[in-house]
Amino acid sequence: MRFRRGALLFVAACGVLLATVAGRMVLQPGPTDFADGPRASLADYQGSSPVGVPAELATADIVMRGEYLTNAADCAACHTAEGGVPFAGGRPFKLPFGTIYTPNITPDRVTGIGDWSDTEFVRAVHQGIGRSGERLYPAFPYASYAMLSDADVLAIKAYLFSLKPVHSPARRNSFAFPFNQRWLMTIWSALFNRTGEFRPALNRSAAWNRGAYLVEAAGHCGECHTPRNLMQAMDQHSKFAGGVAEGWNAYDISGDSTSGIGSWSQQELATYLRSGFSPGRGTASGPMAEVIALSTSRLSAADVDAMALYLKSIPAIGSGPLPAIRTAPAAASPLAGDGDAVGRRIFEGACASCHGWSGSGALTPRAQLTGSRAVNDPSGLNIAQMILSGTGRQAAGNPFMPGFAGSYSDREIAAVANYITARFGAKPSGLTPGDVAKLRLQE
Numbered sequence: 001m002r003f004r005r006g007a008l009l010f011v012a013a014c015g016v017l018l019a020t021v022a023g024r025m026v027l028q029p030g031p032t033d034f035a036d037g038p039r040a041s042l043a044d045y046q047g048s049s050p051v052g053v054p055a056e057l058a059t060a061d062i063v064m065r066g067e068y069l070t071n072a073a074d075c076a077a078c079h080t081a082e083g084g085v086p087f088a089g090g091r092p093f094k095l096p097f098g099t100i101y102t103p104n105i106t107p108d109r110v111t112g113i114g115d116w117s118d119t120e121f122v123r124a125v126h127q128g129i130g131r132s133g134e135r136l137y138p139a140f141p142y143a144s145y146a147m148l149s150d151a152d153v154l155a156i157k158a159y160l161f162s163l164k165p166v167h168s169p170a171r172r173n174s175f176a177f178p179f180n181q182r183w184l185m186t187i188w189s190a191l192f193n194r195t196g197e198f199r200p201a202l203n204r205s206a207a208w209n210r211g212a213y214l215v216e217a218a219g220h221c222g223e224c225h226t227p228r229n230l231m232q233a234m235d236q237h238s239k240f241a242g243g244v245a246e247g248w249n250a251y252d253i254s255g256d257s258t259s260g261i262g263s264w265s266q267q268e269l270a271t272y273l274r275s276g277f278s279p280g281r282g283t284a285s286g287p288m289a290e291v292i293a294l295s296t297s298r299l300s301a302a303d304v305d306a307m308a309l310y311l312k313s314i315p316a317i318g319s320g321p322l323p324a325i326r327t328a329p330a331a332a333s334p335l336a337g338d339g340d341a342v343g344r345r346i347f348e349g350a351c352a353s354c355h356g357w358s359g360s361g362a363l364t365p366r367a368q369l370t371g372s373r374a375v376n377d378p379s380g381l382n383i384a385q386m387i388l389s390g391t392g393r394q395a396a397g398n399p400f401m402p403g404f405a406g407s408y409s410d411r412e413i414a415a416v417a418n419y420i421t422a423r424f425g426a427k428p429s430g431l432t433p434g435d436v437a438k439l440r441l442q443e
Contacts, residue, residue, distance in 0.1 A: 028192075028233075029236050031147070031212075031216040032212050033236075034315050035201055037203035039201055041197070047200065047206050050209040050210045050213040051149040051151070051198065052069075052149070052152060054302055062159075063158050063159050064159075066158045066159025069155050069218065070159050071294065073156065073220070073295075074219065075087065076294045077287075077294050079104075079105050088106055088112075088168040089101065090170075092171075095139065097175055098179060098180075099175075100139050101170065101172070102140075104169075104170065105160055106163050106166040107160065110167065111167050111170065114165060116131055116157075118157065121153065121154070122154065124142070126153070127142065127189065128185065128189055135182040135186055136182075137173075138188065138192075138233070141223045143233070144216060144222065144223055146196060147195055147196070147216060148198070148217050148218065188231065188232075191231070191233070192233035192234075198217050207306045207309050208309055208310055208313065210302075211308070211311070212310045214306060214307050219295065219307070221240070221311075222236075222239065224245040224287065225241075225243055225250045225252070226239055226240055226243055228243065238317055239315075240252065240253045240260070241256075242259070245287045246287050247381075247439060248285075248288075248381065248382050249374075252317065254314045255312070255315055255317075258323075259322040266305075266308045270304050270305050270308040273307060274292075274301075275297065276293070276297070277365075280368070280370075282368070282372030283366050285374070285386050285401075286391070322376070323425075325371060325372075325373060325376045325426065326371075326424070327371045329358035329359055330423050331357065332357055340419050344419055346408065346415065346419075351416070355367050359423070369424045372424075376421075376427070377425075380418060380429025380435075384435070384439055387413050389405060390402045390404075410436040413431075414435060417436075418430065
């Protein structure tokens with residue numbers, strides 16, 4: 001009898017624990033709920049509308065407005081394969097349960113969206129439902145795009161339909177069972193796609209609401225910078241506390257002064273979003289470089305300022321044991337016994353001419369290593385990714401760093417990454433050749 005009672009209590013405790021975990025996953029705050037105060041529907045809002053395009057494009061035709069909004073939504077980055085035609089799809093995204101390939105969204109009638117109606121397009125963007133009723137995977141960020149206004153979605157469609165049609169058949173995803181069962185996304189959407197149309201905050205400025213719309217809906221920043229829960233939905237309890245995007249660390253962009261952007265000024269953040277570089281803060285690389293090159297660098301100054309204003313209002317979350325960023329330069333020349341000899345040799349031969357031994361940037365401040373979050377990340381992940389693949393697409397004016405994947409072994413890549421974090425960062429990384437080998441598989 002005592003054993004039975006104990007077993008029942010154990011089962012009950014497990015049930016309570018599972019219910020608590022499930023409840024936390026499902027019962028999440030909305031994207032802007034951290035800002036207390038009343039909200040209004042877009043139809044009832046009396047202030048300057050946060051949706052649409054900037055004032056200077058207010059009288060432009062729908063295609064021009066759609067081009068601007070397509071840039072704001074960063075559609076080209078995902079729907080363009082490396083070396084491929086913009087928007088023709090085929091870019092692979094390697095996820096924990098397989099690889100998904102983005103579809104063609106040019107107006108080709110056979111392989112693209114040329115025969116899609118307005119209703120079908122809006123439904124796909126807002127609800128993640130394809131033209132034939134198939135459920136789309138949330139790698140397509142419809143949980144964020146659900147907040148876009150219908151008019152903005154239709155303007156994006158008008159722009160895409162103005163493009164030259166490209167015949168580009170979809171590549172087959174490689175998801176294993178049960179992840180290849182699209183109907184499961186019906187359950188996912190019911191649980192995690194409930195935000196609906198963007199609702200402006202009545203006690204916030206027009207610029208704050210515009211920034212919120214661009215960051216949360218169009219720019220879908222949380223899709224990369226917010227950690228995922230067990231069901232691969234954004235964990236809004238840890239809003240903007242950092243995530244992983246295509247094998248790169250997408251760092252904390254909450255107001256935390258150590259791991260996030262709490263110590264950044266609004267102007268520093270706006271400068272970074274416009275150009276991919278802010279003095280003393282580092283240069284964008286990898287997926288973030290793409291975001292800046294294809295999206296934020298193409299937005300109006302007022303819109304970028306609004307995004308920076310909104311991001312600076314995000315409460316501090318913190319992403320664990322990331323150290324405070326070291327900003328002091330290193331010695332102006334190498335020192336005897338300075339770190340791993342292999343890493344030092346490679347840095348001297350391939351890196352020092354641009355970055356300098358002090359890390360302050362030998363040729364341009366944009367090559368500065370000190371002050372960068374990636375250099376001060378003890379995982380060394382993003383540094384290794386930069387060495388392997390280069391800095392990726394860059395906004396105008398940023399220096400291009402080539403990839404060295406074909407030039408050095410796994411042992412050498414790990415050694416120079418560890419040398420860089422030790423010499424210029426707050427805490428050295430401990431990458432192994434095996435770690436680098438795994439990163440190569442993600443390319």
